Amino acid sequence: MQNHYNNKSFIKKPKLFIALFFRKYPALPYILKWLLISSIIGISVGSASAGFLISLDWATNFRENHLWLIALLPIGGFLIGLLYYYLGTDIEAGNNLLIDSIHNPKETIPFRMAPFVYIGTIATHFFGGSAGREGTALQMAGAIADQLTKPLHLNKDERKILLIAAIAAGFGSVFGTPLAGALFGLEVFLIGKIRYNAIFPAFASAILADIVTNLWPVKHTHYHVDLIPKLEVLPILYSILAGIAFGLCAAAFSKTIHFLTKIFKSKIKFPPLRPVVGGIIVAALVFIMGTTKYIGLGIPTIIEAFQTQEPTYVFALKMAFTIITLAAGFKGGEVTPLFFIGATLGSALSLFIPLPTALLAGMGFVAVFAGATNTPLACMLMGIELFGAETGIYMAIACVVSYLLSGHNSIYGKQIIGEAKHSRYENHEGQSMIDKK
Numbered sequence: 001m002q003n004h005y006n007n008k009s010f011i012k013k014p015k016l017f018i019a020l021f022f023r024k025y026p027a028l029p030y031i032l033k034w035l036l037i038s039s040i041i042g043i044s045v046g047s048a049s050a051g052f053l054i055s056l057d058w059a060t061n062f063r064e065n066h067l068w069l070i071a072l073l074p075i076g077g078f079l080i081g082l083l084y085y086y087l088g089t090d091i092e093a094g095n096n097l098l099i100d101s102i103h104n105p106k107e108t109i110p111f112r113m114a115p116f117v118y119i120g121t122i123a124t125h126f127f128g129g130s131a132g133r134e135g136t137a138l139q140m141a142g143a144i145a146d147q148l149t150k151p152l153h154l155n156k157d158e159r160k161i162l163l164i165a166a167i168a169a170g171f172g173s174v175f176g177t178p179l180a181g182a183l184f185g186l187e188v189f190l191i192g193k194i195r196y197n198a199i200f201p202a203f204a205s206a207i208l209a210d211i212v213t214n215l216w217p218v219k220h221t222h223y224h225v226d227l228i229p230k231l232e233v234l235p236i237l238y239s240i241l242a243g244i245a246f247g248l249c250a251a252a253f254s255k256t257i258h259f260l261t262k263i264f265k266s267k268i269k270f271p272p273l274r275p276v277v278g279g280i281i282v283a284a285l286v287f288i289m290g291t292t293k294y295i296g297l298g299i300p301t302i303i304e305a306f307q308t309q310e311p312t313y314v315f316a317l318k319m320a321f322t323i324i325t326l327a328a329g330f331k332g333g334e335v336t337p338l339f340f341i342g343a344t345l346g347s348a349l350s351l352f353i354p355l356p357t358a359l360l361a362g363m364g365f366v367a368v369f370a371g372a373t374n375t376p377l378a379c380m381l382m383g384i385e386l387f388g389a390e391t392g393i394y395m396a397i398a399c400v401v402s403y404l405l406s407g408h409n410s411i412y413g414k415q416i417i418g419e420a421k422h423s424r425y426e427n428h429e430g431q432s433m434i435d436k437k
Helices: 014-024 027-065 067-087 095-103 113-128 136-147 156-175 179-188 198-216 233-267 270-291 299-307 316-326 335-349 357-373 374-389 389-405 423-426
Strands: none
Touching: 014 095, 027 067, 027 113, 027 156, 027 198, 027 299, 027 374, 067 113, 067 270, 095 136, 095 156, 136 156, 136 335, 156 179, 156 198, 179 198, 179 374, 233 270, 233 335, 233 357, 233 389, 270 316, 299 335, 299 357, 316 335, 335 357, 357 374, 357 389, 374 389
């Protein structure tokens, strides 16, 4: 009998041929589908991140050349508050809304989240608030990507993957660390567990978004760790000691920002007035201290931390400025300030810990972030991407220790404990960070 595959009637049935082909290679439909979706995410999110970074750079430079604008920070905060109070109450949760949408997919994230958080963040930096950029990148990415859910007829599980890929693309493109961005998207929403069915979309989206961002006239900051000690017992012990300090710092930041946010909400009932009060405090501190070192992103100080030993109070002042800014309701993110806090803390620790200043700054840069977001794997990979593979062991030690020492605290209240960090916390498994508190 003639073989079925050689039968002329089979050639006339392309649908049957395609069905048999995909049956033989079952991963292909999944790969092709998510490669297409990831390409859309990569192009749109990468372009949005580039535009945001260019705007942010302009706002920062303009403010630094017109310092009188800082006096208008309370007014800027009031306008941001009004915008969200009257038009954005359903998107005010920001990153927590993205994380919650992954856990419990409901209505499509409103597209206006993207322009609102963009406007709010640029205004925050333009008038002198202390904030970051990751929150804006993630929210823009999530709002843009989620618009694909209905046209592509994605089910709930596929929508979860879509949002993870969007977070990965936003993070990877805004910091120029696509591998860390992919892992961040996979780690951030569920402590202790990773959705492996989202690995391909997360990495594809993050890498493509980073490529697209780099096609624009955007420059990511580069850091240099020039001296790396030989891996021996003493450097390892010193790294553990530093990791403890980073973990305690991360926990302090998370607890304090949540506490102060509750204070603002309980004492000031009309939301638009909260950033007014916060803006008055921040602006007054800037003029009293006579420096803009602790507002904005603080990139020059981060670079400086790798070159010279920072005073021991610098990280604490940045922490205070950032907590007041964000707790009051200004928009932006916590991550770049956490980089500042970690790098300057690590730099200051070189006064007590006999490790190279640049190495400790790099360890703090990623480890405080790891402890505050419960994403140790992403932060290890970020350290390698930013500072080189030779620093990998030290970055890993600092991130793991910080992750453990920070406890189940997080800047993201909607994170859920998928698997406890250790036995002491097992009874919290399955709870969100808000529920736990």
